[in-house]
Amino acid sequence: MKRRAFLLALCGAMLASTRLAGAAAPDLLAAVAARLSDAPVIHGRFEQTRRLSGFANPLVSRGDFVLARERGVVWSTREPFASSLLVTPERLVMRGADGRVQQQMQADAQPAMRVVGESVIAVLRGDLQTLSARFEVAGKLAGKNGWSLTLTPRDAAMRRVFARIELAGDRFVRDVRLEEAGGDSTHVKLIDPSAATRLAADEEPRFE
Amino acid sequence: MATGKPLRGLSPLERVLAVGWLLLVIALAAHQLQFWRASRLDTDVMALLPTSQRTATADRVLRRLADGVSREIVVLVGAPDWPAARAAAQRFSAATQPRASLLQPVDRIASFDLDAALAFYRPYRDRLLTDSQRAMLGHADADALARQALTRLYQLSTGPRLTGWAADPLGLWQDWWLSRAAMTRVHERDGLAALSAEGKEWVLLTYRISKPAFSVSGDTDYADLLRLATRAAQQGGGVQVVAAGIPLHAEAAAAQASVEMNVIGWGSLAAVLLLVWLAFRSLRPIVLVGLSLLVGTAAAVSVTALVFERVHLITLVFGASLVGVAEDYGIHYFVSRQASPGATPPQVMRRLLPGMALALSTSAVAYLALGIAPFPGLRQMALFSAVGLVAAFLTVVFWFPLLDRGQLRQTRLSSWLTASLARWPRVGAERRSLLLLGLLALFVVPGLWQVRVADDVRQLQSSPPALIEAQRAAGRLLGTPSPAQFLLVRGATPDQVLTREEQIKQALAGVVARGGLDGFVAISDWVPSAARQRADAALADGLEGAVRERVARAVGGAVGAAGAAPAGQVLTLPAWLAAPVSDTLRHLWLDREGDGYASVMLLRGLDKPATLALIEAAAATVPGVEWVDRVADLSALLKHYRVLMTWLLAAGAAAVALLLAWRYGRGAWRALVPTLLAALFSVALLGWLHVPLQLFSVLALALLLGVGVDYGIFLLEHPGDGESWTAIVLGAASTLLAFGLLALSSTPALHAFGMTMLSGVGAVWLLSPWFRPRAAPHGGR
Numbered sequence: 011m012k013r014r015a016f017l018l019a020l021c022g023a024m025l026a027s028t029r030l031a032g033a034a035a036p037d038l039l040a041a042v043a044a045r046l047s048d049a050p051v052i053h054g055r056f057e058q059t060r061r062l063s064g065f066a067n068p069l070v071s072r073g074d075f076v077l078a079r080e081r082g083v084v085w086s087t088r089e090p091f092a093s094s095l096l097v098t099p100e101r102l103v104m105r106g107a108d109g110r111v112q113q114q115m116q117a118d119a120q121p122a123m124r125v126v127g128e129s130v131i132a133v134l135r136g137d138l139q140t141l142s143a144r145f146e147v148a149g150k151l152a153g154k155n156g157w158s159l160t161l162t163p164r165d166a167a168m169r170r171v172f173a174r175i176e177l178a179g180d181r182f183v184r185d186v187r188l189e190e191a192g193g194d195s196t197h198v199k200l201i202d203p204s205a206a207t208r209l210a211a212d213e214e215p216r217f218e
Numbered sequence: 219m220a221t222g223k224p225l226r227g228l229s230p231l232e233r234v235l236a237v238g239w240l241l242l243v244i245a246l247a248a249h250q251l252q253f254w255r256a257s258r259l260d261t262d263v264m265a266l267l268p269t270s271q272r273t274a275t276a277d278r279v280l281r282r283l284a285d286g287v288s289r290e291i292v293v294l295v296g297a298p299d300w301p302a303a304r305a306a307a308q309r310f311s312a313a314t315q316p317r318a319s320l321l322q323p324v325d326r327i328a329s330f331d332l333d334a335a336l337a338f339y340r341p342y343r344d345r346l347l348t349d350s351q352r353a354m355l356g357h358a359d360a361d362a363l364a365r366q367a368l369t370r371l372y373q374l375s376t377g378p379r380l381t382g383w384a385a386d387p388l389g390l391w392q393d394w395w396l397s398r399a400a401m402t403r404v405h406e407r408d409g410l411a412a413l414s415a416e417g418k419e420w421v422l423l424t425y426r427i428s429k430p431a432f433s434v435s436g437d438t439d440y441a442d443l444l445r446l447a448t449r450a451a452q453q454g455g456g457v458q459v460v461a462a463g464i465p466l467h468a469e470a471a472a473a474q475a476s477v478e479m480n481v482i483g484w485g486s487l488a489a490v491l492l493l494v495w496l497a498f499r500s501l502r503p504i505v506l507v508g509l510s511l512l513v514g515t516a517a518a519v520s521v522t523a524l525v526f527e528r529v530h531l532i533t534l535v536f537g538a539s540l541v542g543v544a545e546d547y548g549i550h551y552f553v554s555r556q557a558s559p560g561a562t563p564p565q566v567m568r569r570l571l572p573g574m575a576l577a578l579s580t581s582a583v584a585y586l587a588l589g590i591a592p593f594p595g596l597r598q599m600a601l602f603s604a605v606g607l608v609a610a611f612l613t614v615v616f617w618f619p620l621l622d623r624g625q626l627r628q629t630r631l632s633s634w635l636t637a638s639l640a641r642w643p644r645v646g647a648e649r650r651s652l653l654l655l656g657l658l659a660l661f662v663v664p665g666l667w668q669v670r671v672a673d674d675v676r677q678l679q680s681s682p683p684a685l686i687e688a689q690r691a692a693g694r695l696l697g698t699p700s701p702a703q704f705l706l707v708r709g710a711t712p713d714q715v716l717t718r719e720e721q722i723k724q725a726l727a728g729v730v731a732r733g734g735l736d737g738f739v740a741i742s743d744w745v746p747s748a749a750r751q752r753a754d755a756a757l758a759d760g761l762e763g764a765v766r767e768r769v770a771r772a773v774g775g776a777v778g779a780a781g782a783a784p785a786g787q788v789l790t791l792p793a794w795l796a797a798p799v800s801d802t803l804r805h806l807w808l809d810r811e812g813d814g815y816a817s818v819m820l821l822r823g824l825d826k827p828a829t830l831a832l833i834e835a836a837a838a839t840v841p842g843v844e845w846v847d848r849v850a851d852l853s854a855l856l857k858h859y860r861v862l863m864t865w866l867l868a869a870g871a872a873a874v875a876l877l878l879a880w881r882y883g884r885g886a887w888r889a890l891v892p893t894l895l896a897a898l899f900s901v902a903l904l905g906w907l908h909v910p911l912q913l914f915s916v917l918a919l920a921l922l923l924g925v926g927v928d929y930g931i932f933l934l935e936h937p938g939d940g941e942s943w944t945a946i947v948l949g950a951a952s953t954l955l956a957f958g959l960l961a962l963s964s965t966p967a968l969h970a971f972g973m974t975m976l977s978g979v980g981a982v983w984l985l986s987p988w989f990r991p992r993a994a995p996h997g998g999r
Contacts, residue, residue, distance in 0.1 A: 060375060064384035066775035071372035085374040093369040104373065112366055130374070167406065170333070188375055192382055196375040 038149060039138045042157045046136045047181045049205030052077040053213070054182075056085075059197045075134070075200070076213050083131055084216045096217065099127045125167075133175060134200075136183040144168050145175065155180040181205075227564040228619060239616040243513055249520045259472075260530040267675065267852055268592040275706065275811060276846045279818050282805050283701035284464065291321070291425045291440065291463035293447075294695055296418040298456050304408060306451040307421035310459065313447035314425070321443055324424040326404070326411045335799045336380060336395075342789040343386060344758040345751035348397045349727070351390055355757050360764035363388060367765050368772055387765045390758060398744070401737060401822070403697050415695045418458065422696070427465045438473050440465060462692035467681045474680060475531040478963050483538035486956040487511065490545045493948050498552055499629045506618055507548035514544045514610030521605040526598055532680070533598040535960075536968055540603050542956020543581065543925070544610035546949040547574055551618055553945040556626040557636075563619040571615065573935075577928055578611045584924020588917050590866065591859040596917070635947050636940030642987040658895065665902025672910030673857035675849060680965035699739055699820035702848040705833075708816045709842050712791045715817050716747035722819070722843045725836040729829060736823025741806050744794065751788040860913040867920050874927055882934050888989045889930030896926055896981035903977045904970075914967040918974035925953065926982035933990040943987065950983040 053076045060069040073088040082098035092107040102123055104113040117124040125144075132140040138147060141161060145168070149159035158178040163169040169191060176187040182203035188196040209217070228236075267277075295310050297303035314321050339346065347355070367387055380391050399405070403413045404422055411422040427440060444466075448459040490511070494503045518537055523529050551574075554566050561569070582604045589600030645651045679686070692698070705722060709715035719742035729735050746754070794800050795807060808816040821833070830847065837845040871894065878886035897919050904911055929950065932942040954976060961972030 058372075058374065060371070062371075062384075063382045065773065067773060069371050069773060087369075087372050087374075091365075091368050091372050093373055095373050097374075104370070106366070106369055112369065165409065166333075190375075194382070198374075 038151070038159075039142060039147060041151055042136070042149070042159065043138055045151075045155055045157055045180060046183075047205050048079075049207070050079045051206040051209055051213075052135070052182060052203050053206065054203035055201040057199045057201060058087075060194065061196075062194045063192070076209070076216065077131070077134055078209055078213075078217065079135075081209075081217050082127070083134055084213070086216075094216065097127050097130050098217075099124055099131070102127060133177065133186060133188075134183060136177060136179060149177075152178075227562040229564075232564065232616070232619070236616045236620050239612060243516075243613075246513070246516050246520055249523075250516050253520065253523050259534070260528040268594065268855065275808070275816070276848055276851075279704065279706070279808065279846075280701055280848060283818075285805075288464045289427050290324075291427060291444070291461065291465055292692055292696070293423040293425065293444070293462075294420045294460040294692060295423065295451050296416075296420040296458040296460070296695075297454065298418060300407065300412070300419040302454055302456065303412075303419040303421050304410065306454050306457040306459075307410065307423060309453060310423065310447045310451040313450035314443060317443050320428055320439060321425045322428055324426050326422070326424055327406050327409060331798070338797050338799045339789070340381070341787075342751070343381065343391045344762070345755040345788060346394050346746065347390065347754040347758060348394055350397075351393060352754060352757065355388075355761055358761060360761055360768065363761060364765045364768035364772070367769055371769070371773075384766065387762050387769065388758070401739065401743065403695075413695065420695060425463075438469055440469050441473075460688050460691045460695065462685075462689040466685055467689075470681055470685055471531060474682070474964060475535050478535045479538050481962065482535065482956065482959040483515075483541060485959050486539065486541040486952060489955045490541060490952045493951055494545075494549065494552070496631045497549075497629060497635075497944070497948055498556065498626055498632070500626060502622060502624070503548070503552045503626070506621060507545055507552075509617070510548045510610045510613040511541050511544055513613045514606040515540065517609030518602045518606030522598055522602045525601060526594065529602075530595055530598055532595060532965060532968065533602050535963055535965065536599045536971070537602045537606065539956040539960040539972070540606045542952045542954070543603075544607050545952050546577070546945075547611050547614040548618070549948045550574060550945050551614055551622075552626060553632070553941060553948070555622070556628060556632060557941045559625055563622045567615060567619045574611065574615075578607060580924050580928060582607050584921045587866070587870070587920050587924075591863065591913065591917075593859075632944055635944040638947075639940045639943040639987060639990075642990075644990060644992070645988050658899070661906075662895075662898050662902040665905040666898065668905035668908070669901060670905075670908075670910045671857075671860070672912050673853045673860055674912070675852035675856060676966070680963075680968075682964070694825075697736060697822050699822050700824060701820070703821065703824060703830075704846055705819040705821070705837060706816060706844040706846050707819060707842060708811060708814055708844070710814045712815050713748050714842070715815050716742045716745060716791065717749065718840055718842045719817065719819055720747055720750060721840045722837060725839055726833065729832050729836070734826055734829040734832060735821055737821075739803070739806070739820040739822060741791070741794075741803060741817050744800070744803060745789055745791050748788045748790075856913045860911075860916050863913065863916045863920065867916060867923065870920065870923055874923065878927075878931075885934060885991055888991055889927055889934050892930055892982050892985035892989050893923055893926035895985055896978045897922055899981040900974050900977035904974065907973075909970060909973065912967075912970060914970045915974045918971045919978065922975060922978040922982070925979065926986075929982055929986040930989070933986055946983070946986070950979060953979050954983070
């Protein structure tokens, strides 16, 4: 009798645990999304550290960024070499220090660009809905406001690019680690992000 | 019916011939059984077209290109936005799912192994440059390139790199792949093959058929299933579905031919038998005439199958109209029997034989004239008809005297017809004749004025317009190059072929830049010539080394050397052909061709006619490159034979005129003029109906000359003889009906043929008695 009750309890526990594991991801996503700001504009500074195979030293760059909902992101590297990158779902434009376009890609001509653009924006905004379409999301909440997530690609195309993406933050995404499939890695720290209701006058033209 | 002395009145020779013919017919029946079981029928329009030494390679290419997709059906599901298109495509797939054994889905995305392709090309990375990279690197300076490289290194990482930075510091390889990917409009999206075009998002679904699309029964399993799935997909609003593929054309052709063969064949047979019944009111003529037609048709099918191996559907559709012509001999025989109750069947036959043999030979010659043009399709039709006529004729000659017993009474119809000739008006220098001639001129002259000529090989295409439109839409959306227009590149060695491909691409770069052409599908895009690979490697390696060095200095510290590739070694064509990566393009390599090698280059986005001349001119500047335009070639050929046949027709008319003059002297015009007027009348009718005059109408006119003059001959031969008139009326009525039914065919060529014959034979029939000579005082034979 006792033995049977024990077995039942065990089964119940197992059922409960599978149910918990199955439910964890959507709950977690919702919880993280609730902690994230959905401000129309987020700007701040960044420090990026890239470790590339074949390079003895890491490449460290600093600058500032502007994220605008529905528009995309402008990534302005200030040092060691000035340049800016505009990423929208439709296009990708890189400008040199002189403001001249160095490289441009249109999603119309190269549909793969759309995935890249959407993913970059989603990572920086912490747009979990978009990301969970392409990545398995696991992670945990930390403290009262914090959270950290690990994204692993769902499909072969994405696996060709990333081995893993790690995000951490609170109201804002503050820390991004991109582990590329080829072994290179990038660590981006977003510093002093702040929300705004609209783009500043000098920020607007950078999205053109 | 049979009497106690079945062989009464037959000579020994006649008996031997009758038995001999029986043996042949038995052999025929055996062959028929085997033929229909094997179903060696052809639906391919290509099979109807001529080949020659000059075009043999082109046709081989065309067949090869078609073979690759001959079992493939592509479906494009489009909607205003991607989620709607994806959902519609899912509904479509779900609807075809239960019949997956019939229509097997092909996953194009999963079947392309990008990783394997990357691995295959990786050792040759620096030997593969795009045109714009080559131009850019040609006058780039290492300092500027190094600055750009540093900018990118310190920018936000935007993901995909196909190699480590050091292996490809200029990021050349990725652009090379992107420009390869840009050659197709189809890209992967959410695991589906997708494209954006004409303001819509599309999902491309590919299927492979599991059973032959062609069926003698005329079932349309594939079209039915696709229609069902299309309805499912269209449950969402604004969804458009385009289904195309060779199997659908084959299936439609088979279904249509099945209907047309039945309508024309059974329709004319029913009409012939009804006429025979009305004229003779006896079962015997019906059975015997039916027998002669059966033997004629079976012999036609068998002999055509033996000579051509495969019988084309269009031949059978055309051949079905034979029933309306081959019945003449049987009817002639019974009309004569009816008119001379005293003579035995063999006596009647012996009396008729010379005239019938002459009529047979003129008709057979007229049919065989169709085969002058070297179109296998026309030759099949010519042979089919001539054999059918001869076999029906022999059945009448050998068997009718044997099988036909008893008497035939005059019937009301035959008496009325016999008497009707005397009541028919005759042309003369009086008001009514002049009025009629005036009216005829009023119809014919403006009609002829409106005649336009057209020589379009698509006249042979019988596919329903909706299917052709779907095919065109799919081609437009997918940017599929036409398989009938291409560049044929020859060279002494495989590498020379590749070099020449590169030269013609260079020569056409201006046309591409001006938008006359989207680009090419060429092997040299995937395997550049050895010389080009070496030049590109030299260009890239020098600059990459310099950039690597400068970047290393700028970031302070060493940058590892490139993943070294075997120097001097290039990607070769045999290596490429042997690898799975060449699967989709291997058919472009023709390998040994004459005493060298050859390949095919297809042209993308070739929809501006003005571009054709530019391409032809550019092709002429590169040795070994030939511009092949099969559509234009074949249309030119159709024109050539239309003109040739027109002259032959004129010569034939002159020959007939001489023959008639020799036989009938000054009265000869009475036999010829009705046919000539009828020919003018039918051409004028084409003008009024805005049906262009083309080879098939001219061929119909040739047949009309052969058949029409006969009516005049009979009336001249027996002036005032109502009996020949009865035979003419009965024969012409069934001929008219058979060609009238042929005019219903949806194959433009057969339609034109039927139309021309219908109006021509109808006019001859009405005009011949009008031009008949005055009745002789006593109608003696």
